[in-house]
Amino acid sequence: xxxxxxxxxxxxxxxxxxxxxxxxxxxxxxxxxxxxxxxxxxxxxxxxxxxxxxxxxxxxxxxxxxxxxxxxxxxxxxxxxxxxxxxxxxxxxxxxxxxxxxxxxxxxxxxxxxxxxxxxxxxxxxxxxxxxxxxxxxxxxxxxxxxxxxxxxxxxxxxxxxxxxxxxxxxxxxxxxxxxxxxxxxxxxxxxxxxxxxxxxxxxxxxxxxxxxxxxxx
Numbered sequence: 634x635x636x637x638x639x640x641x642x643x644x645x646x647x648x649x650x651x652x653x654x655x656x657x658x659x660x661x662x663x664x665x666x667x668x669x670x671x672x673x674x675x676x677x678x679x680x681x682x683x684x685x686x687x688x689x690x691x692x693x694x695x696x697x698x699x700x701x702x703x704x705x706x707x708x709x710x711x712x713x714x715x716x717x718x719x720x721x722x723x724x725x726x727x728x729x730x731x732x733x734x735x736x737x738x739x740x741x742x743x744x745x746x747x748x749x750x751x752x753x754x755x756x757x758x759x760x761x762x763x764x765x766x767x768x769x770x771x772x773x774x775x776x777x778x779x780x781x782x783x784x785x786x787x788x789x790x791x792x793x794x795x796x797x798x799x800x801x802x803x804x805x806x807x808x809x810x811x812x813x814x815x816x817x818x819x820x821x822x823x824x825x826x827x828x829x830x831x832x833x834x835x836x837x838x839x840x841x842x843x844x845x846x847x848x849x850x851x
Contacts, residue, residue, distance in 0.1 A: 635694045642692070642699050644719045648726050649825065651676075651719060655701045658715070659686045661749065664728070664825070666776055671752050677730045677821055679747040682805070684709045711736055711743050725826035725838070731847060732806055733818045747804040747821065749780070756800050759836050764792035766839030767802060770829060778825040779838045783847050820847045 636643050637655075644651040649672075653662035661678030665671050680686040687703035694700070699717040716731040734743055754772040759765045759779070766781030780802060782793075794803040806819045822842040830838070 635699050637692060637694055637699065642701075642717070644699070644717070646719065646721060646726065648721070648827075649719075651717070651728065653717070655692045655699075656689050657686070658701075658703070662717070666825070666827075670771075670776065672771070672776060672778065672825060673749060673751045675748065675750045676728075676823070677747050677749055679715075679730075679732065679745050679806075681709050681711075682744040682746050687713055709743065722824065724828075725824045727842065728823045728825065729820055729845075731818055731820045733816060734807060735816045743807055745806040747806060749802045751778070751800040753778075753800040756795055756802070757832070757835075758792075758795065759832065759839055760792070761836075765836060766842070767793070767795065768830060768832065768835040769800065774829040776825065776827055777830040777835075778823055779830070779835050779842065780821070780823045781839045781842050783820040783822060783843050783845060818847050820845075 634645060640654050640656055642653050642655055648667055650665045651662050654660060659678055659680045661675040663671065664673040664676050687706055687709065689701060690704045691702045692700065697718050697720060701715050703713040705711055712735045714733040718729045720727045732745060751769050753769045755770050757768040759768055766779050769778040769780060771777065782804065804821065807817055824838050824842060
């Protein structure tokens with residue numbers, strides 16, 4: 634269940650807590666598992682490349698989603714909506730972030746960078762012939778997670794940059810020219826749960842996450 638105040642949004646269930654400041658998207662969310670174990674001190678921190686993070690215009694809870702709307706500013710004339718969602722899926726919790734952008738000018742090229750850092754021992758790409766996802770495993774092997782991106786309405790998504798030694802991932806979203814009046818969406822997903830995942834099972838989880846439809850933004 635989400636709880637929202639002016640400077641904090643918190644989701645809590647039996648398995649985890651996700652905490653973020655809607656006014657500071659560049660800080661991302663803090664993901665804490667049962668027992669106080671911090672899995673990620675910075676999950677999906679985002680901002681426009683080369684520009685400061687936009688300011689919040691509105692934030693509210695709608696069904697299972699935390700919805701945050703950001704307005705344009707000088708140098709970045711775009712409206713941005715983000716949707717945070719957490720859902721229980723068997724022994725795992727699925728966390729997703731949808732980033733939706735609406736353009737107002739011709740031939741615009743807005744690019745967002747999304748960064749995460751995990752308190753983990755290893756990050757393992759699950760790629761076979763094409764990007765599928767990344768398996769994140771904790772030092773004690775007591776939790777693991779799979780991070781991926783849904784292809785959405787942008788077609789095949791580029792794989793993230795991985796800093797394996799620091800257990801960090803970096804995504805570039807919407808790295809293409811857009812026409813006036815276009816809405817584009819991208820959805821990042823993370824499935825996190827107790828124990829260690831073998832690679833075959835992690836690939837199944839990544840495929841399930843990538844098969845989920847990208848929600849329509851408003």
